[in-house]
Amino acid sequence: MGIIVQNITGNTALVIWPKMASCADSFYSVMYHPNWNSMLASYSRKSFQKEERVPASRSSFLVENLTPLTTYIVCVTCQSANPSTDQCRVFNTLERDPASASNTKKELALGIWLTSSILLLVIAAILLYGCLQLLCRRRRERLQGQNGTSEEDHGTAWTKSTVHISEELGRQSQLMQDSEEKHPGGIQLATIIENPSACKKPAMLTSKRREQVLTTGQCSAVN
Structure with missing residues (x-):
């Protein structure tokens, strides 16, 4: 053939x-x-x-x-x-053939490079996901800590204001008690002075406090 x-x-x-x-x-x-x-x-x-x-x-x-x-x-x-x-x-x-061997080596190297690139991308994606999860968790914990601190500060401020108000009220009460002890007839005295019919003789206004006290005593004696 x-x-x-x-x-x-x-x-x-x-x-x-x-x-x-x-x-x-x-x-x-x-x-x-x-x-x-x-x-x-x-x-x-x-x-x-x-x-x-x-x-x-x-x-x-x-x-x-x-x-x-x-x-x-x-x-x-x-x-x-x-x-x-x-x-x-x-x-x-x-x-x-040298060309065929070279092509085979190139194909092998290309396959290895592609495989390595894919593995690196997968590893990078996993690491990125883990980092994002960690950052979100820390941010959540930080926000929770700030909220707790603000609540504690608010409670402390409220307690301090309450204590301050109580102290002020106690101080005013003590001052009122001291005033009453020093001037037991202070209220009646003020009432007599404000009532113009309580005294028949007009009080002489002077610049001295002693004369005002004497005049007030005389009005009280007349009553």
Whole structure:
């Protein structure tokens, strides 16, 4: 049949075959399998690891995802028929391509970076949530403490004002008692002075306090 395998790399190989008239209205089956040396030489379709269907309009297929430094067998048949010897070809893949290895490393590094970033974001979110909870709790405790202190201050001020009023009342009562003890007839004396008919002789107003007391005594004697 004249199958050709070219452009072989560590991971890919291009398979080319001549068109067959029997597959003009059908499709081609491209079958390949690694480690040909350990494979049974029966050329049965069940012996192949992979099988791809290619439209009849095409006469080539790029085999991908191969393993570097591995021996492969590839066969091309019409309509999934069992291949024969002239429909198969054995080839060996090369070492891993530097570009492919670099891409693999980049993908691995990118995956690690993404995973680390997600973990860091999750940890940061947890820490932020904990800090917010702690701040809210401290603020609540501070407000409760301020409310309790204001209530204590209000109660203390009320007590002090009550005590002060009581002391003032006691002091005024004591002064009134002292005044009554010193001037027992003070009330009657004031009444007599204010009543103009209580005294027949008018009191002589002088600038001396002694004369006022004598005049008041005389009015009292007359009564």
